[in-house]
Amino acid sequence: MGLSWQQGPLGEHPAGKFLTEVPMPEKLLFAEPLRRRMRVRFAGEWIADSEDVWLLHEPGRYPVAYFPVRDVSQGVLEDTDRTTKHRELGPTAWYTVRSGDKEAGRAAWRYTDPPGYAAEFQDRVAFAWRAMDGFYEEDERVLGHAADMYHRIDIRNTSRTLEVRDGERTVARTESPLVLFESGFAPRWYVPRTDVDEDALTPVEGQTFCPYKGLADYYEIGGVRGAAWSYRDAYTQVAPVSDMVSFEPDKVAVYLDGERLALEPGQAVVPHGIDRGLDAEELSRAGGPAKP
Structure with a gap:
């Protein structure tokens, strides 16, 4: 996420590498x-x-x-x-x-x-x-x-087939998913609710907050907590994925064009660091525009 977080270029486990003859310093600010x-x-x-x-x-x-x-x-x-x-x-x-x-x-x-x-x-x-x-x-x-100018989110329409299964049960199947590309993360696939078997999703307590997308609600599938999530009211900047559902490929079987997805490097979310966190409760203190 951004320049130095997760798999960013200056992160602790970057997805890419600097093409230099001399190795880069272990830690670069x-x-x-x-x-x-x-x-x-x-x-x-x-x-x-x-x-x-x-x-x-x-x-x-x-x-x-x-x-x-x-x-x-x-x-x-x-x-x-x-x-x-x-x-x-x-x-x-x-x-x-x-x-x-x-x-x-x-x-x-x-x-x-x-x-x-x-x-x-x-x-x-x-x-x-x-x-x-x-x-x-x-x-x-x-x-x-603080705003990270190197953080970017791109959302793309695609006609690829995405299917989610819990054992023999089809939890979701769509030919019109959205794929969300976010700096420092592997792609995330979002499914319209009309293509999801809502009875397979059991809401669980607890939300997480993303500074770029908003509050995420989580679901249990087949007894596995956190197998799916949704930004029920996503921020305007990422409105296309609002109220869609995404699935965690290490907790439920997710197939893209018939090939099962695995948990890719950078897919797991790392909590906010010390003094840089914001929990769901604090979100309610946003308060809109500044007051004089």
């Missing part, structure tokens, strides 16, 4: 300017507002936004006695974030003496995603993590 105004809201107040945000792409993590200290409200950051050391970026100071009567411990950090090759991070601070009320680009809430 990438930094770039966001080129968008970004704001942070905490305790009902704007505590950071900047057009000079830099993103850090680090293997196995979503991109993290770093704000110039000068663009953070005075008095918001309180020193703590916690310090750590980042292998590539050096000593790291941690802060309590405070605004009014609300505080969040260890909710911000700064590299106090970054090496020369990372001078862009001098006097910049990042905020723990889940500890804040929200992050905004202009007046729109950004969910899940």
